[in-house]
Amino acid sequence: MAVRDSASLLVGLVVLLHTWRAWAAVEVNMKDKVEVNLGEKAQIPCLYTSDDGIGGLTIEWFYEKGLGVKKRFFQQAGLMKTVDNSTHFTERISVNHSNNTMMLTIRDVKLEDQLDYICAVKGLTDGSGEGRTKLRVFVKPEPPTIEGVQNGISVNEEVTSLVGSCEVKNGYPRPNITWYKDNMPLRINKNEVEVESTVTTQSSGLFSVKSELKKKIVKEDKDALFYCEVTYFVAGSTMMSETRQINVNVLYPSTAVKIWVESPKGKIKEGDSIELHCKGDGNNPSSLFLIKYLKGNANWENDTVLLENVTRQNSGVYECISTNTENFEDISNNTEVFVNYLDPAVVMPNNVMVMAKGNELKATCNALSSLQTKTAWFKNGQEVSEGHTLILKNVTFDTAGVYKCVVTVPEIEGMTTSSSLRVHVEGQPEIMETPLTVIETFDKTVELVCDVRGYPAPTITWIVSDGMVPDSDNHMTTTDYGTKSVVMVDVTSNATAVCNASNEHGTDMRTFNIKAKTKSNGFIIAVLIVCVLLLAILGSVLYFLYKKGKICGRAGKQDLTREKSSKDNIVVEMKSDNTEEAILLGVNGEKQPPNDQ
Template sequence: MAVRDAGSLLVGLLVLFHTWGAWADVKVTMEDRVEAFRGDTALIGCMFTSSEGIGAMIMQWFYVTRGGEKQRIYYQDITTKIVDRGTPFTDRISVNGTGATADVALTISNVQLEDELEFICLIKSVTGGAGEGRTKLKVFETPNLPSIESVQTGISANEESLSKIGTCEVKNGFPKPNITWYRNRMPLHTVQDVVKIVPSITTESSGLFSVRSELRMKVMKEDKDDQFYCEVTYFVPGGTRMTETNRINITVYYPSTAVSIWVESPKGKIKEGDSIELHCHGNGNIPSSIISIKHTESDQTWESNVLVLNNVTRLNSGVYECTSTDTDTFEDISRNTSVFVNYLDPAVVMPKDAIVVAQGEELQATCNALSSLQLDTAWFKDGQEVSKGHSLIVQDVTFDTAGTYECVVTVPEIEGMETRGTVLVHVQGPPEIMEQDYTEMDLVFEKTVELSCHARGFPAPSITWITSDGKVLQTASEEETEDGVQSVVSIKVTSDITALCNASNEYGSDAVTFNIKAIKDETAKQPEKMKKEGSGVIIAVIIICILLLAILGSVLYFLYKKGKICGRSGKQDLTKEKSNKDNIVVEMKSDNTEEAVLLGVNGEKQPPNDQSSEYLDVQK
């Protein structure tokens, strides 16, 4: 009943206002554009004022079709709210506001590309006054990341026409993205006969845009190191954004104007046995060119820009020529370099192999080697350096001089470059049996002992073993040494034995006797050498004892002089005569003076006269 009364009142007021002819002045204010991402929600505001003040208003929303027609999508008055059916927005719009306030808004959910239209807000007053505002809805979609693809083949710098550099592509953006080409961070623009940029646009079934751009250029040699990339600019609500592709290079073919050749390894001087690596390169880049390396001395040629020669000799020395041939023009460019392989021939020792020198004479030998570099020579014997220089000279040779001498020839400038040679020196003379460790020994019955006899001399001595009763002993082993012969016999002790080692050659002889005493006691005496060592120990002990006695006598004398021991007091005088008769006199001589000091048992120094008389008494 109340609603019906309010409606009657509204109709009455409309008739009254119409009768009076007074229309309200309505003004509508809206933004020029509203922006939203595809799939998001768009909010289109509508603000209005009326000269009659804000009250019950009739509100309608429209959109303008692509054909230019207005299509209503919403109606609202004081009693009714209607969303028009059968429009693209029927299920996706809502309006907040009743028309009783000056601010209402149309909300569109899940915005699509087709929603990029013009929307109209129409406000009417109850007196018939009306006003409308318009807003364009802009829809955005961020494109995929851009891609760039370079041309897969090389490009000739001699090409007259523009050559394709690459293509850039960006897909599924809205509105249409823009592509800009860059070379070394500088933007490229179309320049006739120099640069040409060919864009193309594709509208996908989704309504999104894909943009492709192709770059063509007149390529020069200087472009061989250039970097190309694309910048993609696309629109978003409130502004623009930018992204870049990765960088690409192009292969530029251009002829060589010069070539170079060098030894890559080894660094420094080359020696025989090394591996040489030669490099030959031109400053051009063209597949039709042929690089070759030629050894001018042998006239041998290799079609390669890298040449490896293993285990080189001095024959590999010479001039190597690098040539670049352009098969299109048949033009040659060449350059050469010299290679020298250093050498060191085997050492030559004179005399060869062996030399015989008589005792007391002079040993002379030389060692030389042919080389391309300065040499150092040293002589070694038993691992010890004995001489420097290519000549070896030893005065007054002895059997100790005999042996193998090695000369080592080195090249100081190149590490590891050396050669060696040897010579065996024999010292000519009568045999000389080396000193034996022991020749006298005591051994238990049934024991077996090995006797060794080493005789030096040249020619190599002949060694025989015999016993004192003339029995020849069988040699257990015998070997030639550098300076003579080493002979060993094995003897089983069954009785006392005397064995003789006899060494002889054409210059004389030498012999040594071994005396073996057979004993029954298991605690056999040690060899004679040990006996001698034991006697020496005893003698050393006796000497030490004598020195200790001398020191003791000196101390007693010192104490006597200081009055620390009795012998000079009055009480001593009472027994002096008796003690003098019993004195045992020891004569001590100092190393520092010729004075002889005679000390009595009581330590008293005797006057010279008294000393003599008492000494006579003792003799008696």
């Protein structure tokens, strides 16, 4: 019975001890992973539970490179801390304890710090426990670049052609590249869309990725935009970046051509330069173009033609022919060119028209043109009539002159022609009114003007009362309405000059009275008075300058003092800067004693 009780007691102690140890076992909790960007600070917490205080615990930190190989880099036994010096991050770590938490801090994280970190806690009475955290390090790559092929790609290629390449450098972990066409991702399809990627690991451990897109090009790709999307990872998130968009030079044959006049825009007139262009709707640099002038049987082996200084003879049909050099098939189209013209203006009657006073003038002006014209008549720059016909009734000498007919084409700027008609009105001479017929002059010569209307052009002669006959022939000109004479007459005394004008229809005359004037004595006296006043003003100015010491060439400071003596003598005191002696001089320059002042 005693033995049985003893056995029962022993079993109970064993069970109690086992239960106590289960309740008091060490527990360690750590995060599965901690993410940090290159160069930043990483913090890895280790949370533990234990009935033993910190003084009864041993805490160790390890890192694991792989294959289960662990290396310790930190130990804390009680309150004693030890940092191993043989690790690559010894100088960059610190471990702090607070409220059952051991915090491992790694400063300036390097790529080689990406390891598994193990926290092991061992108690004196309640056993041990450990946990681990994986540290992940991220590096943002450089912005991606894209390059398209420089040469054109033909739609007739039977295999896929290289469209372009994308590259992203120095990222970690490895970035991913996806190709897009017009905002839609391209799916790999054998013989249609192929993508080849190359991954390079740099000496720094960073990754660079290059991706090449090959595609079977079709005509619809001529307007497509291709670009790359790069996906990369940073601490706590996934980022994306896009390249610029590129276009492919797609080569495809033409199915139609067109020919047109590139310049001038609008209607063409004679004298213009015409630039003809021929182009197909394809994109094939090897295509051949030929422009033919069907009317003149002229050919130009080019896709552009320049015709300079064209005439109406250049009007006609021009044809463009495009030849595909791959299959030598021709396609063509044509356009009609019309060169507008405006012939020189013709005035009837021609050039000169002689009329009698009082009659009616009627003239016509016409110019043959391919377009509607507008006609106007001008005299002396002023418009006098509009339309092809000029009618002037009851003509006078004022009607005589040159009439200019101007024909324009309103639809085309600068398309104009003109012609002139000179009109003479017959009649006896009429001397036009002169502002002055009585002339007063102080000069020795005087200019006389005699302006005469009439046709035939009147002959002008001059007679002066003193018997002198001026040489009028050298000063006579023909005008639109008659003759004009300008003569110079010598004046020695009062005289009379007569202008005589004559033609086959009669005569007219005009008298000019010339009064010779002399300068009077009153004028001479007035001039003398003005001169005297000017001399007086000049004297006052000179005296003022003298008083101020501005003239006479004095050196140094001098004071001139004018005083009266008892004998009414004028005394001048002269002072020098170099002596205090005063010298008094009389009006005759004799030295005066000081008491005579």
